[in-house]
Amino acid sequence: MDFSTRRKGAKKEVVTNNTSQKLQFYKIPPTETVSLHEFEEFALERLKVLKAIETAGEKFVKTSSEYEAYVREQLRNTKFSKLLKSEKNDENDSELRSLDNVSHFILRLAYCKSEEARRWFRQQELDLFRFRFSLMSESLKKKFLVENNLHYESISDEEKSKIQEQLAAVSNKGTGVVESLEYFKVHFTDVLDLVQKRKVYLHKGHAYVAYDDMISLLIGVYREHLSQALAITARAIPHLEEDERLLPMLSGLSKRYLGSDYDVKKSTVGQVTADMIDMLSKKSFPLCMSHLHSSMRQNHHLRHGGRQQYGLFLKGIGLSLDEAMKFWRSEFTKLIDVDKFDKQYSYNIRHNYGKEGKRADYTPYSCMKIIMSNAPGPGDSHGCPFKHTDVDLLRQKLKNMTIGDVYLDKIISEVKAGRYNVACTRYFESVHKLPLEYQAQTFSHPNQYFEESQRTLNGENKPVGIGTPQRSQKTMTTTSTENKSQNKTKSCIEEFDTMDDDFDINEVIETSA
């Protein structure tokens, strides 16, 4: 099939940033001279913008006015304050454009190294782009499409009438409505997110996109461009003959907002042994991991996605390779013989610890990775319980875990708004008997949850602000240990400890028998 003619004049496309608009796809790297000081300053300013976008997305629905207000407020004190202003050729314009362009390319260098970093950067840049585009006037939007060679011919009424029913079924609108809409015919690879959600009619490789969905096309094109550019940059960096000024700065930048990637620090290795996991899973594991744990105990097996997500998490909390081997083997061999285990699974475990294959030292999955990629299918137990569980079932499960109503309602409403990490953070507060919304920072990594939990349980994170006893009391009314646990968090932990010890001993006897 030939798609070479799909974009009008795409082959002759002159790559240029020199459009009449501020918004652009960042195709040409800046050539101006930038001082070392500016280099860092520009990058930090853009990071503030991206961070604002990320936080806004966690707090509010992306199309809401609160979202817009929040981003505007956050941008006010940055060099990007005029970024969202309507198009006017004031004198700051060229300065702002240069800042926009330069800072984007610097961050591209800083965030190209790991998959995790690329994913974060790409996501925020895409959200920023989507937001900026949504603020543009209709005429400017059209102009933008034309200037970026994304001007597709709309399909004829005749063609439309032939596929009217299919278009209507996809858009969930009446055929009458479809008739009045403008549709474009594009290659399916240009609108992958619509394809993925099955929100577009496909025929012979063409996607029929309604005008309202064109932003999706833009995002798709931008995403592809950015992914490719980041991959190329990542490949080029090792060849960059750079003096020692920029590289350290770049790697410092990339650590800035991603937080730790929870690779295994020497100090934590061996802190956790196989027989501690049962206890820890009850006290300090986020819901996704305690779910994986109990699913494994129940089935004596986990499928690949689960083994990866759980195995790397365990590695991150300090389970050594030997202990990991012991842990997985003792459980799996309840179902299969040791020989089969060694053949089928031990490679995978050693691989995760960088002992096989390309010997990369793999890092645990972040929440973004768990939520965004590889949704669980039938028989799978991995994924994010807040995202990948039906709301009613989730509510029921949490109720059974004696999560108080106040927390529960909050968790469910966050889940419904698609803010799964926030829901997880509220869950944390409930489990750790902390006041609602006590945690200022939203969790972005299961290992962060674990560390925070350990800190809290060890008393390093005392809830100083427990000034609202009514509220915390209320949330515990369903707890069986209500009376004891109300007074002190500490006592409840101790109680858990003894319970778990008993359980552990049984478990150990069972497995070694």
Added chain:
Amino acid sequence: MPEKTSSYDPESLPDLLPIYYKKLFPYGPYFRWLNYGGVEKNCFSHREFSFTLKDDIYIRYQSFSNEKDLTEEIQKRCPYKIDIGAIFSHRPKEHKTVKASSFVALKKELVFDIDMTDYDDVRSCCSGADICSKCWPLMQIAIKIIDRALRDDFGFEHLLWVYSGRRGVHCWVCDETARKLSQPGRTAIAEYLSVVKGGESQTRKVMLDDRPHPSITSAIDIVRKRFTDYAVKKQDFLGDDDKIKDVLQLIPEENVNVSKGVNHLLKSPFCIHPKTGRVCVPIDPDNVDSFDAFKVPTISEIVDELNHVEPTSEDGKRIKDYKRTSMKGYMEIFDKFLTNLEKTWKGKLIEQSGKLTYD
């Protein structure tokens, strides 16, 4: 196990493999496929193969310069299993000589791996690795649904369907667009094709709107055609129309993991399944209904056939050994696939040679 593997004995595999690789493995057509007409240079020599040798010794990053090199190495190693990986930026066997970050997977066919164990929810006859003539129709329905969607919806034309030798089927989508797909592109297609969503924590496995997507409507049509036959006669479902939703679970839940990554390996066609001894033969998607997994020849059968058939044809011309065995029919399916595929690069080669003359 209900599957009859006739005379095949897994113990004999080490003795049979050298003969198979010496006389029967179709190197010529195999190379013609993976070389893609040589339109893009390096597309064969930068391709990763991996071998599983005796005692589960697994070696990755094998690569070969040409058909001869490939043939010699396979015959020397006699792998129990061959996997095909991606086309990389450098020759995979030299990957240690380049920086890890610059050694990257560039292209690969879009692949699907449908496994019968994914249907344990809906089959009542066997489970796990077993298959029988009662549940095989599920696989046929799966092939039809995916084949239709890939062709009609996505416009792909060059689909190679391969029996995995026991309980599964693989699909290699070989169109240039498919080979060049990015990881998000692969994910999008995989998600588009999976109707059955959700792991054990999600109650409803099939989500259907009142007005399903046209692609689902087509799938339902395919299921409906086969439903009466399958559900009533073979799996003892109630034959009542309300149950059609349950049967929609038949819509393939392919192993999306394999489909998503560019850098994933998948078992090569024409391997021998070590447990059943069956050859991983191509399946003709136009005649799925007549494909019988239990009739696929085993390595012992075809090696045996070799000994009993004259090595020359009637006119005295020497013919390829595999054409003298029951692999013949399956090779015709592969040839048909290749002939169509070759049309795509013939034009390109002319275009390229034209350029040379004008320059």
